[in-house]
Amino acid sequence: MSAAGGQLAEFSAEPARALSWYEASARTRVRLLLDAGSFLEFVGPEMREVSPHLQVFNLPEQFDDGIVVGRGSLDGAPVFVAAQEGRFMGGAFGEVHGAKLTGLLRAARDLKSIPVLILFDTGGVRLQEANAGELAIAEIMRALMEARAAGVKVIGLIGGRSGCYGGGGLIAGCCSGLVVSEQGRIAVSGPEVIETNRGVEEFDSRDHALVWRTMGGKHRRLLGGADAFAEDTVEDFRSATLELSASAADFGIGTLQAEQSRLEDRLQRFGACRDAVEIWEAEGIAGARSVPDLPADQFVALADRVGRTSRDAR
Amino acid sequence: MEELTFHHTTRRRAGGTKRMAIIGVVASGNLEVLAERVLTDAECRLDIKTAAEGFGAVWSAVVTDFVERHSPGGLRFSINDGGAHPDAVSLRLAQAVRMMEEAEQ
Amino acid sequence: MTLDDILGSLFPDGHDVRNDNGILFGSGALRSRGRALVIGIADRTAVGVDEAIRLSGHVLASIASMSGPILVIVDSDSQRMSKRDELLGLNEFLAHLAKCLLYADMQGRPTIGLLYGHTAAGAFLATALATRVLVGLPGGDPAVMDLPSMAKVTKLPIDVLKEKAKATPVFAPGLENLAQTGAIHVIWDQSVPLADQLEALLARMPDARDRRDGLGKTRGGRPKAHDIAERVRGLAVRTH
Numbered sequence: 202m203s204a205a206g207g208q209l210a211e212f213s214a215e216p217a218r219a220l221s222w223y224e225a226s227a228r229t230r231v232r233l234l235l236d237a238g239s240f241l242e243f244v245g246p247e248m249r250e251v252s253p254h255l256q257v258f259n260l261p262e263q264f265d266d267g268i269v270v271g272r273g274s275l276d277g278a279p280v281f282v283a284a285q286e287g288r289f290m291g292g293a294f295g296e297v298h299g300a301k302l303t304g305l306l307r308a309a310r311d312l313k314s315i316p317v318l319i320l321f322d323t324g325g326v327r328l329q330e331a332n333a334g335e336l337a338i339a340e341i342m343r344a345l346m347e348a349r350a351a352g353v354k355v356i357g358l359i360g361g362r363s364g365c366y367g368g369g370g371l372i373a374g375c376c377s378g379l380v381v382s383e384q385g386r387i388a389v390s391g392p393e394v395i396e397t398n399r400g401v402e403e404f405d406s407r408d409h410a411l412v413w414r415t416m417g418g419k420h421r422r423l424l425g426g427a428d429a430f431a432e433d434t435v436e437d438f439r440s441a442t443l444e445l446s447a448s449a450a451d452f453g454i455g456t457l458q459a460e461q462s463r464l465e466d467r468l469q470r471f472g473a474c475r476d477a478v479e480i481w482e483a484e485g486i487a488g489a490r491s492v493p494d495l496p497a498d499q500f501v502a503l504a505d506r507v508g509r510t511s512r513d514a515r
Numbered sequence: 516m517e518e519l520t521f522h523h524t525t526r527r528r529a530g531g532t533k534r535m536a537i538i539g540v541v542a543s544g545n546l547e548v549l550a551e552r553v554l555t556d557a558e559c560r561l562d563i564k565t566a567a568e569g570f571g572a573v574w575s576a577v578v579t580d581f582v583e584r585h586s587p588g589g590l591r592f593s594i595n596d597g598g599a600h601p602d603a604v605s606l607r608l609a610q611a612v613r614m615m616e617e618a619e620q
Numbered sequence: 621m622t623l624d625d626i627l628g629s630l631f632p633d634g635h636d637v638r639n640d641n642g643i644l645f646g647s648g649a650l651r652s653r654g655r656a657l658v659i660g661i662a663d664r665t666a667v668g669v670d671e672a673i674r675l676s677g678h679v680l681a682s683i684a685s686m687s688g689p690i691l692v693i694v695d696s697d698s699q700r701m702s703k704r705d706e707l708l709g710l711n712e713f714l715a716h717l718a719k720c721l722l723y724a725d726m727q728g729r730p731t732i733g734l735l736y737g738h739t740a741a742g743a744f745l746a747t748a749l750a751t752r753v754l755v756g757l758p759g760g761d762p763a764v765m766d767l768p769s770m771a772k773v774t775k776l777p778i779d780v781l782k783e784k785a786k787a788t789p790v791f792a793p794g795l796e797n798l799a800q801t802g803a804i805h806v807i808w809d810q811s812v813p814l815a816d817q818l819e820a821l822l823a824r825m826p827d828a829r830d831r832r833d834g835l836g837k838t839r840g841g842r843p844k845a846h847d848i849a850e851r852v853r854g855l856a857v858r859t860h
Contacts, residue, residue: 226540243855246537246549249593250848254790258774259516261566261595263541264549270852272859281856288542296790300833300845304852311857326741328774331764331791332801333842335741336832339749339803340849342715343830346722371745374715389710389742390701397772398701415707426709454683457723460716461680464673467708472669477707515712 218436222360223384225435227269227284230320233435234358234442235273235282242271244301252295254330263289266297270305272315276443279315281305287322287363294368295327299337306344309353316354316446317345319376324391325367338368345375349452354378356445358438359385360418360431366391377449377515380441381418381427383497388416410493414477419492419500423481424471425463425509432497450513459514467509517568521561521578525588528556529615536614539607546599548592550611556588565596577601581608590615621757621810623662623695626736629814630691631656639663643671644693645678647686651819657682660693660734660747667743668700672713675747679720682729689730689822692721694748695737714742718750725752730825732818735760735795735804749803752828753821756795756807763793789841802836802845 218233225233231240244250246264255262267289272281283302285292302319309317326334345355357373359365360382365373370389373379381387390398392406405411414420421427429445431437450456474480481489484507495503529552539547554560561578581587585608592611599607621629623644627637630648637646637658642665647655659678661667679690699710725731733751740763748754748762756762770791771778785792789800798804808817833849836842 228537241859243852244848245535246547247535247551250844253844254788256516257784257788258776259566261516261541261564261597263547263595264537264593272856286540288540288545296842296845297848300848301852303833303845304849304854305856307849307853308856311853326764328765328770329791331770332797332803333790333836333845335744335749335764336801336803336836336842337845339745340830340832340845342718342745342750343722346719347726350723350726367742368745370711371715371718371742374712375719387709387711388706389699389714390706395701395703395706397769404703415703420707421709424709426712454680454723454727457680457716457720460712460719461673461677464669464709464713464716465677468669468673471708474707475704480707 215436218434218439220435222382222433222435222438223362227286227320227322230435231269231282231284234439235275235280236277239273240271240282241273242269243305244270250297252297252330254296254333258329260329266295266301267292268298268301270301275446281309281315281317282320283317284320285322287361290327291324292322292361292363293324293327294334294337295330296333296337298327299334299341303337303340303344306341306348310344310348310351313351313353316356317348318356318358318442319372320358321365321369321373322361322363323365323367323369324363325369335368338372341372342375345372349377352451354446354449356380356442356449358442359387359427360433360438364416377452378429378445379427380429380431380438380445381421382431382433382438383418384433385418385421386412386416387421387426413493420477422504423484423492423507425467425511428510428512428515430497430501430504448512456513456515460511463511463514517565519563519571519574521575523559523582524557525559525582525586527586528588529586529590529612531616532619533615533617536611538610538614541595541597543597544599544603546594546596546604546607548594548607548611550615551591552589552615553591554589559587559590559592561592561594563594563596567596567598573601577604581605585609585612587612621736621759623736626693626757626814630818632813632815643674650688650822651815652822654688655686656688657686657690658693659690661696661743664695664697664738666697666700667714667746668702668705669708669710669713672717672746676717676720679724683724683727687729689732690721690724692731692733692747692751694733694735694739696739696743696747698740699742714746717746721750725828732821735762737761738763741765753805753826754803755821756799756804758807758810760795761793762795762798762803766793797841800839800841802832802834802839802842805835
């Protein structure tokens with residue numbers, strides 16, 4: 202395809218990129234995030250590599266086991282991509298689902314030169330194959346860090362309906378950088394799990410505002426739990442990803458030491474705060490209570506002003 | 516789980532040259548349809564896997580209507596059903612054929 | 621075996637491992653030579669932000685000052701389930717601990733997990749599952765999630781789950797299931813001095829490559845993971 206043809210293809214993709222990230226399927230996110238027509242899938246649905254563990258529970262399978270992996274280009278540069286389908290079994294990690302991402306990260310480690318984009322949309326481990334899912338996550342974390350040690354940038358994108366929970370939250374914490382939207386949530390234990398284990402006094406899972414203040418995209422961005430905030434469009438995720446890919450630093454012992462300091466500092470400053478509003482007040486944000494209501498552009502300006510990034514310290 | 520298979524002959528082949536298309540998600544009230552251009556021009560085939568047992572007659576009617584309406588000759592459709600309403604099934608099948616008949620990029 | 625028994629049996633030549641409110645830290649003299657760093661969790665303590673940051677700090681300090689293996693000894697609950705821990709970004713703290721262990725391992729500090737009690741979910745991932753070799757002791761009791769909670773979430777009666785668990789090692793808790801799926805490399809014998817078994821392991825320590833999916837395939841607990849990962853890896857490197 203000629204350069205002019207490529208530009209034309211990108212131009213015609215622009216209106217489509219106004220699509221809501223939250224509402225889009227994994228396949229649609231991949232197709233629209235990447236340069237038009239550039240995506241090549243590995244072990245796609247026609248391979249029918251389904252989970253071997255769902256039949257015993259009388260649960261339906263999905264041909265791609267809920268994750269799309271492959272390679273494409275982002276603004277002309279090659280990338281590997283993995284996108285979880287949050288509506289299939291809550292985007293949870295099963296044996297095959299996880300192995301597809303593990304293999305992709307190992308390839309990135311071996312090639313050293315191609316960044317990896319992980320489009321998270323997951324409730325964590327798939328309980329029907331809990332041990333396999335947990336192991337998959339452990340293997341993904343290892344492969345991810347081997348790739349980073351080899352110089353590969355791994356960027357996480359979080360803004361789907363299942364959020365980024367459980368082991369997914371730990372994988373996210375291993376990435377070079379994270380893009381999050383307001384709809385995104387990042388945590389280890391989900392709201393219902395905390396409430397079931399500790400009672401509604403500890404956490405009212407039906408209080409959506411509380412959930413978002415505690416785990417949601419705006420809080421994570423201001424806390425430094427994510428590095429870039431995107432509006433709920435493919436276009437905004439795309440540009441935030443491009444920026445982060447360019448700026449994410451190499452990984453080494455210095456990164457870990459800086460992260461140790463960053464996290465110790467966070468505990469010291471905010472360890473006694475009982476709610477995100479107290480954290481925002483401690484950050485000196487005027488009108489802290491109205492942070493959740495800020496429109497995206499004002500929030501991004503606020504986050505850039507006072508928000509903590511984890512640049513060089515994730 | 517119930518597995519159903521339907522064979523039909525068609526008036527004509529499905530248009531286009533696309534070899535494969537995938538649409539939908541396996542979730543409550545939804546389904547995925549994998550279409551592959553692997554059969555001869557006048558035949559089509561649907562393989563369905565569903566956890567909702569005993570609806571063979573409904574599937575048969577939906578499939579017959581779909582084949583009559585779209586004449587998807589040459590195509591094999593593989594379906595994983597999450598408990599979709601017949602209207603959703605018809606929609607996905609129509610979407611799958613449309614994707615297969617799209618011009619290649 | 622109690623924790624003191626375990627530490628005494630691991631380090632007959634002496635150790636200085638202390639249990640500070642469930643956080644283990646210290647070192648032990650190795651039979652061959654040198655010392656092993658010891659970190660871990662005891663008394664089925666939940667792993668929250670406060671525990672994780674201390675453990676990661678110990679690992680990082682050791683990378684600068686010590687050589688030799690790192691033992692991660694575990695009897696933990698799951699991650700701490702609280703509003704505060706999630707508010708403060710528990711996922712980052714747990715990931716950071718895992719990263720420190722993974723980095724140490726990649727840099728020539730072989731990491732060995734020793735599961736003598738319980739562990740679950742996020743705590744499991746950040747500690748025992750972030751090591752190169754994970755050893756189980758009889759009495760060890762790892763879980764991703766306990767069966768009653770699993771029954772609640774999957775909306776299946778616990779008896780049904782228990783019945784299904786007889787036919788597959790892929791979801792229920794237990795040392796044997798985690799061994800079959802490839803998480804636990806070996807289960808040590810309580811009647812043999814642990815120091816002997818540790819020396820034997822150190823002498824033939826596998827290289828720093830994740831071989832758990834291969835183990836899961838060989839043992840039958842995870843029939844597809846190894847091959848699917850290798851297929852994707854092969855396709856991905858070839859298309860470059």
